[in-house]
Amino acid sequence: MLQTAYTLYPWLLDLSKPKDGLFRAILSFVMVILAISLWHLWFVKKSKKIVAQLPPGPRGLPIVGYLPFLGTDNLHLSFTELAATYGPIFKLWLGNKLCVVISSPELAKEVVRDHDVTFSERDPPIAAQVASFGCNDISFDSYSNPRWKNKRKVLATELLTNARLNACYGLRREQPIDIGKWTYLVALNAAISMILGGELPGEKGAAIEGNLKENSSESMVLMGKPNVSDIFPAIARFDIQGIERRMRKINQQFNRLLESVIEMAIDKEKDMKSSEQKLGFLELLLHLERNNNEDNASPLTMDEVKGLLVDILVGGTDTTTTMVEWTMAELMQRPEIMEEVKKELSDVVGVNNTVEEFHLSNLSYLNAAIKETFRLHPALPLLVPRCPGRSVHLNGYTIPKGSRLFINMWCIHRDPGIWENPLEFRPERFLNDPDNSNHYGNDFRFMPFGSGRRKCPGIPLGEKLLFFILASLLHSFEWRLPHGIVLDMSGKFGIVMKKKEPILLIPTPRLTNLDIKNAKKTMIESLICTLIIKFRIY
Numbered sequence: 001m002l003q004t005a006y007t008l009y010p011w012l013l014d015l016s017k018p019k020d021g022l023f024r025a026i027l028s029f030v031m032v033i034l035a036i037s038l039w040h041l042w043f044v045k046k047s048k049k050i051v052a053q054l055p056p057g058p059r060g061l062p063i064v065g066y067l068p069f070l071g072t073d074n075l076h077l078s079f080t081e082l083a084a085t086y087g088p089i090f091k092l093w094l095g096n097k098l099c100v101v102i103s104s105p106e107l108a109k110e111v112v113r114d115h116d117v118t119f120s121e122r123d124p125p126i127a128a129q130v131a132s133f134g135c136n137d138i139s140f141d142s143y144s145n146p147r148w149k150n151k152r153k154v155l156a157t158e159l160l161t162n163a164r165l166n167a168c169y170g171l172r173r174e175q176p177i178d179i180g181k182w183t184y185l186v187a188l189n190a191a192i193s194m195i196l197g198g199e200l201p202g203e204k205g206a207a208i209e210g211n212l213k214e215n216s217s218e219s220m221v222l223m224g225k226p227n228v229s230d231i232f233p234a235i236a237r238f239d240i241q242g243i244e245r246r247m248r249k250i251n252q253q254f255n256r257l258l259e260s261v262i263e264m265a266i267d268k269e270k271d272m273k274s275s276e277q278k279l280g281f282l283e284l285l286l287h288l289e290r291n292n293n294e295d296n297a298s299p300l301t302m303d304e305v306k307g308l309l310v311d312i313l314v315g316g317t318d319t320t321t322t323m324v325e326w327t328m329a330e331l332m333q334r335p336e337i338m339e340e341v342k343k344e345l346s347d348v349v350g351v352n353n354t355v356e357e358f359h360l361s362n363l364s365y366l367n368a369a370i371k372e373t374f375r376l377h378p379a380l381p382l383l384v385p386r387c388p389g390r391s392v393h394l395n396g397y398t399i400p401k402g403s404r405l406f407i408n409m410w411c412i413h414r415d416p417g418i419w420e421n422p423l424e425f426r427p428e429r430f431l432n433d434p435d436n437s438n439h440y441g442n443d444f445r446f447m448p449f450g451s452g453r454r455k456c457p458g459i460p461l462g463e464k465l466l467f468f469i470l471a472s473l474l475h476s477f478e479w480r481l482p483h484g485i486v487l488d489m490s491g492k493f494g495i496v497m498k499k500k501e502p503i504l505l506i507p508t509p510r511l512t513n514l515d516i517k518n519a520k521k522t523m524i525e526s527l528i529c530t531l532i533i534k535f536r537i538y
C-alpha cells in the first residue's frame with residue numbers, strides 16, 4: 001500500500017492536467033479517509049485488546065490512577081472491599097504502576113504453584129531497597145540473581161536446619177528464655193544468641209535491643225506504605241512522604257548496630273576458640289564472607305551478611321512478636337478457650353514443671369489456637385508483593401511483566417465461602433479437619449508463611465519460637481487485663497500487620513515452682529526499666 005501511495009503521490013500533485021482535478025481530489029479524499037479508517041481500526045482493536053486482556057478494576061484519575069481513593073492505612077481492607085465488587089482478580093493503577101490483586105485460593109495456586117517461577121520476582125519499594133542494604137537480603141533480592149538462591153541455601157542448609165536449631169536450644173535457654181524477658185526481648189535474644197553464639201554484653205546489648213525494636217517496627221510500616229516515589233520514579237528524588245529519608249536514618253542506625261554485632265563476633269573469635277556447640281550463625285556467615293574470593297560454594301559479600309542479619313533480626317523477631325500478641329489477645333477475649341489451653345498445658349507439662357521444647361509436639365490444642373490466630377491475623381496480610389518476570393495469563397487475563405501482584409491472604413483467610421463462620425475464633429476447626437491443617441504452603445486457602453519458591457525460609461525458627469514463648473507464657477502465668485481496660489483488636493497496617501495498641505496484661509504466677517516466682521520479678525523489673533516490650537506488666 002505504501003508503494004502504491006508513493007507512486008500515486010507525484011500524479012496526485014501534478015496540477016498540469018486540470019481535467020483530472022476532480023478525480024484527483026476525490027481520490028485524495030478517499031485515500032485520506034481510508035488511511036484514517038485503517039488507523040482508527042488498528043488503534044481501537046489494539047486498545048480493545050489491551051483493555052479486554054487486563055483484569056477488571058476501578059477507574060482512577062488521570063496520572064495518579066486510583067491512588068487518592070486507596071487510603072494508605074489498611075491496604076488489605078481496601079483490597080478486600082474492591083474484591084467484593086470486582087471479583088477475585090482485579091487491577092488498579094497507582095500512577096502508571098499496574099497493580100493486580102488476587103483473593104482466591106485457586107488463583108493463589110496459579111501464582112505460587114503453576115506460575116511460581118514467573119511470579120518469583122519482587123518489585124522492591126524504595127523503603128525496602130534501603131532497609132535491605134540495596135536488596136542484598138533474601139526478601140527483596142531478585143529471583144533471577146543466582147546470589148538469592150545462594151543466600152536462601154545458606155539460611156536453610158547452614159543456619160536453620162533442625163540439627164542446628166536443636167544445638168542452639170541450649171543457647172536459647174541459657175539466657176534469654178527466662179520469664180522476665182518475654183515476647184520481643186525473648187525472640188530478639190534468641191535470634192541474637194543464635195547469631196552470636198552467646199549474649200550481647202551488658203549496656204551494649206540493652207541499647208541494641210531498644211533500638212532494634214523501635215526501628216524494626218517502623219521499618220515494617222514504611223515498607224508496607226504506598227510510596228509516591230515508587231509510583232512516580234521521576235519525582236522520587238523529592239521523597240514527598242519522607243519515607244526514604246526516614247528509612248535511611250533507620251538503616252544508618254541498623255548499620256551501626258550490625259557493625260558492632262559483627263565486631264563483637266570477631267573479638268569473640270579472637271578471644272577464644274569457640275566450641276562447635278557455641279559456633280554462632282554470624283561466625284559462619286563471616287567465614288563465608290572471608291572466603292568470598294576463594295573457591296567457596298557459598299560466598300557472601302559483607303552487604304549480604306548484613307542483609308541476612310536484617311532478615312533474621314527484623315523479619316524473624318517482628319513476625320514472631322506480632323503473632324504472640326495476636327494469640328494472647330484472642331485468648332484473653334475467650335476465657336473458655338484459654339481454659340482449654342491451660343488444661344492441656346497442665347496435662348502435658350505438669351503443674352510443677354516449666355515448658356520444655358519436647359512438650360511442644362503434644363500441645364495440639366495450643367497448636368490449633370496458634371493456627372486459628374494465623375488465619376484471622378496473618379502476620380503478612382498481603383505476603384510480600386510479587387512481580388511477574390514476564391507477561392503471563394491468569395484466569396483469562398494478562399498480567400503484564402513488571403506489574404505488582406498482591407495475594408490478599410487476609411481476605412482468603414476470612415472468606416465465608418471457604419471457612420464456616422470465618423470471623424469466629426474456633427481452634428477446633430484445625431483440630432477436627434486435617435485438610436485444614438497444612439500451613440506450609442500446600443493448602444492455598446491457608447498460607448501464613450506464603451508458598452512456592454519465595455515462601456518463608458524461617459519457618460522452623462519462627463514456629464518453634466512462637467510456640468515455645470506462648471506455651472511458656474500461658475503455662476507459667478495467669479493473665480488478666482488491667483481494671484477497666486477493654487482489648488482493642490485493631491491492626492496497624494505495614495508489611496507485617498501488628499496490633500495497633502500494645503496488649504497490657506497483669507501476670508500472676510500459675511506454678512508453685514520458686515524459680516518462676518523469681519522470674520516474674522525479673523519480668524516486671526525488665527518491663528518497668530524499658531518501654532521496648534509491648535507486653536507491659538504492672
Ligand code: HEM
Nearest residue numbers: 138139311316319379380383384449450451455456458462
Ligand atoms: C511466625 C513467624 C514468621 C512468619 C509468620 C513469617 C511469614 C513470612 C511470609 C508470609 C513471608 C512471605 C512469603 C511469600 O511471599 O510467599 C516470609 C518471607 C520471609 N521470611 Fe518469614 N515469617 C516468620 C519468621 C521468619 C524468621 C524467624 C525468619 C528468619 C530467620 C524469616 C525470614 C524470612 C525471609 C528471609 C523471607 C523472604 C523469602 C524470599 O523472599 O525468598 N521469617 N515470611
